[in-house]
Amino acid sequence: LFEWVPxxxxxxxxxxxxxxxxxxxxxxxTGVGALIHLYSIGYMHGDGDFPRFFTYLNLFAFSMLMLxxxxxxLLTFLGWEGVGACSYLLISFWFTDEANATxxxxxxxxxxxxxxxxxxxxxxxFFTFGSIAYVDVLDTASAGTVAQGTATFIALMLFVGAIxxxxxxPLYLWLPDAMAGPTPVSALIHAATMVTSxxxxxxxxxxxxxxAADWVPTLIAWTGAGTALFAATIAVAQRDIKKVLAYSTVSxxxxxxxxxxxxxxxxAVFHMVTHAFFKALLFLGSGSVIHGMDGDQDMAHYGxxxxxxxxxxxxxxxxxxxxxxxxxxxxxxxxDEILAFAWNESPALWAVGLVTAILTAFYMTRQVVxxxxxxxxxxxxxxxxxxxxxxARVARADAEMAGVSEEVTSCEAELEAGRARLVExxxxxxxxxxxxxxxxxxAGQTDPEVLGxxxxxxxxxxxxxxxxxxxxxxxxxxxxxKLDAAEADAAEVRAAAAARPEVTALALDGAPDVxxxxxxxxETVAARAAHHPHESPWTMALPLVVLAGLSIVGGLVQLPxxxxxxxxxxxxxPTLYHNEVHLSLGAGTLWAxxxxxxxxxxxxxxxxxxxxxRRRIDHNxxxxxxxxxxxxxxxxxxxxxxxxxxxxxEATAAFDRGVVDGAVDGVGTLVRSAGGVFRRFHNGLVRTYxxxxxxxxxxxxxxxxxxxxx
Numbered sequence: 001l002f003e004w005v006p007x008x009x010x011x012x013x014x015x016x017x018x019x020x021x022x023x024x025x026x027x028x029x030t031g032v033g034a035l036i037h038l039y040s041i042g043y044m045h046g047d048g049d050f051p052r053f054f055t056y057l058n059l060f061a062f063s064m065l066m067l068x069x070x071x072x073x074l075l076t077f078l079g080w081e082g083v084g085a086c087s088y089l090l091i092s093f094w095f096t097d098e099a100n101a102t103x104x105x106x107x108x109x110x111x112x113x114x115x116x117x118x119x120x121x122x123x124x125x126f127f128t129f130g131s132i133a134y135v136d137v138l139d140t141a142s143a144g145t146v147a148q149g150t151a152t153f154i155a156l157m158l159f160v161g162a163i164x165x166x167x168x169x170p171l172y173l174w175l176p177d178a179m180a181g182p183t184p185v186s187a188l189i190h191a192a193t194m195v196t197s198x199x200x201x202x203x204x205x206x207x208x209x210x211x212a213a214d215w216v217p218t219l220i221a222w223t224g225a226g227t228a229l230f231a232a233t234i235a236v237a238q239r240d241i242k243k244v245l246a247y248s249t250v251s252x253x254x255x256x257x258x259x260x261x262x263x264x265x266x267x268a269v270f271h272m273v274t275h276a277f278f279k280a281l282l283f284l285g286s287g288s289v290i291h292g293m294d295g296d297q298d299m300a301h302y303g304x305x306x307x308x309x310x311x312x313x314x315x316x317x318x319x320x321x322x323x324x325x326x327x328x329x330x331x332x333x334x335x336d337e338i339l340a341f342a343w344n345e346s347p348a349l350w351a352v353g354l355v356t357a358i359l360t361a362f363y364m365t366r367q368v369v370x371x372x373x374x375x376x377x378x379x380x381x382x383x384x385x386x387x388x389x390x391x392a393r394v395a396r397a398d399a400e401m402a403g404v405s406e407e408v409t410s411c412e413a414e415l416e417a418g419r420a421r422l423v424e425x426x427x428x429x430x431x432x433x434x435x436x437x438x439x440x441x442x443a444g445q446t447d448p449e450v451l452g453x454x455x456x457x458x459x460x461x462x463x464x465x466x467x468x469x470x471x472x473x474x475x476x477x478x479x480x481x482k483l484d485a486a487e488a489d490a491a492e493v494r495a496a497a498a499a500r501p502e503v504t505a506l507a508l509d510g511a512p513d514v515x516x517x518x519x520x521x522x523e524t525v526a527a528r529a530a531h532h533p534h535e536s537p538w539t540m541a542l543p544l545v546v547l548a549g550l551s552i553v554g555g556l557v558q559l560p561x562x563x564x565x566x567x568x569x570x571x572x573x574p575t576l577y578h579n580e581v582h583l584s585l586g587a588g589t590l591w592a593x594x595x596x597x598x599x600x601x602x603x604x605x606x607x608x609x610x611x612x613x614r615r616r617i618d619h620n621x622x623x624x625x626x627x628x629x630x631x632x633x634x635x636x637x638x639x640x641x642x643x644x645x646x647x648x649x650e651a652t653a654a655f656d657r658g659v660v661d662g663a664v665d666g667v668g669t670l671v672r673s674a675g676g677v678f679r680r681f682h683n684g685l686v687r688t689y690x691x692x693x694x695x696x697x698x699x700x701x702x703x704x705x706x707x708x709x710x
Contacts, residue, residue: 001015012132015075029065032280039184039544060189085108088108118161134204161201162199167250172227175250179242191279225356234247239299245279247630248323259341264337274554278554281319292535304376316544341583345581357600358600387503394497415476
């Protein structure tokens with residue numbers, strides 16, 4: 001198109017390379033991207049930042065197309081960085097939530113490690129080939145004129161870049177947290193397109209990998225196989241519907257790296273395409289579920305959604321069958337081809353791939369059963385809500401007991417006060433009677449009638465106080481009875497709270513019995529009971545239907561039956577420079593491998609149905625805490641980076657400030673000080689310059705005399 005970077009020997013053109021590989025990438029990037037754009041209209045409807053979202057989304061589409069169409073490594077790197085920046089912007093799209101902002105920064109920083117490898121590879125490629133244009137570099141590499149050590153280092157650095165962008169171990173950490181972004185972002189960027197950039201890059205530079213040492217493809221294959229198995233074990237125990245698909249994506253990308261390492265570039269691209277179809281379908285289906293469930297992403301709160309969301313359930317089931325490797329869905333053909341090449345390379349690689357396929361069938365079946373089958377659980381009280389309700393019930397019983405106890409104390413005080421008044425009243429009666437007997441009250445009153453009335457009044461007071469005491473004793477008895485009842489009730493409530501059955505987060509057998517605390521449950525329980533899940537609008541449903549169709553027929557582009565049915569292989573042949581490994585397996589072996597893979601998938605499906613559907617196996621056996629915590633690898637990395645890592649970074653920064661900057665600043669200070677001294681002799685005064693000339697003449701004369709003396 002035009003000359004972009006003219007810099008000495010480095011001259012980089014801005015040009016586009018339209019060959020079978022780049023066009024294949026363009027077709028599924030734009031095709032799936034168009035469907036996800038349509039889906040996003042419905043999903044993001046009502047969001048206040050609707051325009052900003054589509055600005056980022058279209059900027060991503062531009063960057064992704066630049067990545068796959070660039071005719072040189074630098075232009076590819078421009079698109080590479082563009083999709084990384086858009087990924088950061090879209091992951092942290094709802095950045096007012098700190099968790100989303102943190103997830104975006106985590107993705108951005110982690111990808112910088114891979115980008116370092118890509119940049120080093122670009123530098124060494126230019127130093128080696130004198131160009132970074134694919135036509136020049138790949139033609140030269142395919143001629144076999146590149147030293148093996150050089151090709152090995154370039155391939156290794158490109159592999160570092162690939163594992164960063166395509167989320168392979170150990171740089172996969174950013175992808176699960178990337179689910180913080182809107183679901184269309186997860187489908188487009190973190191499942192179908194951007195994360196496949198590493199596969200595209202390694203496939204593009206296949207002549208360099210062919211010239212590298214033999215251990216480089218082996219490293220790629222085992223990294224992919226190990227990552228695939230590692231991520232699949234984690235997905236088994238996740239309850240967040242998008243986290244399951246995130247780890248599934250890491251695992252499926254591992255399959256693609258396994259294919260690249262085995263020299264099966266066509267199989268890698270084939271699985272990349274089919275994966276884009278069924279994984280985009282699954283992510284968009286999960287978004288439809290989340291949309292219908294008012295933002296809830298926990299599968300433990302789902303169940304029986306097939307009734308409320310038939311389109312979502314039907315299309316999601318197609319995606320499930322495709323990723324589980326059930327024939328004749330698209331995922332079966334691409335995954336089976338990778339397993340065949342893995343067997344051709346090493347039975348150990350094939351075994352790891354097969355176990356991963358079984359786990360994939362298991363955790364995807366688990367996801368379908370928990371989401372769409374069984375009983376509806378979205379109105380069930382949650383364990384924390386039940387615990388809070390019991391705490392409130394116990395607190396209420398204790399408060400009632402405390403109130404009655406105060407009443408008893410009050411009655412006792414009233415009784416004691418009455419008895420004290422009775423003593424005073426009886427004393428007053430005795431005094432009145434004594435006064436009446438002697439005929440004088442000591443105050444000068446001697447009238448017998450008045451003294452008699454005083455005695456009568458004193459008797460009435462005594463009788464009144466005695467009645468009050470009797471009432472107080474009655475009230476005290478009643479209060480003590482109420483206290484006994486309150487204490488018994490509180491003890492019963494505490495006993496019931498202690499003996500209550502544990503409320504599990506995943507209640508498959510039935511809703512928890514909360515009749516005893518129904519009045520103490522929070523209002524959110526009633527609000528959920530009143531909520532009715534609903535199907536998504538047509539703008540979201542139509543992409544699901546189209547992707548479901550592609551997940552069924554997508555395998556037709558590369559069927560293994562004959563040369564004429566291997567359409568993708570023939571299409572990509574010009575870009576592979578004859579580096580595609582050809583299977584040396586007979587038809588019988590291939591059929592046997594396919595049957596074993598299908599049976600393995602069926603075993604995974606059957607076990608998941610038995611555990612989560614029919615509940616004949618305790619599902620807790622599979623949901624181990626260490627798996628739910630991702631083998632604690634992410635936690636360990638975070639702990640290291642926040643502890644020793646941070647201390648190391650701070651020490652490095654201190655060294656930079658004190659030593660590196662100190663040396664530079666010291667040179668500047670020295671020059672400035674010397675300049676200040678010399679400036680005194682350049683003051684514009686003639687006498688200063690004359691004195692300088694005189695001193696110089698004397699110095700020269702002294703030097704000549706000294707020389708003459710010797």
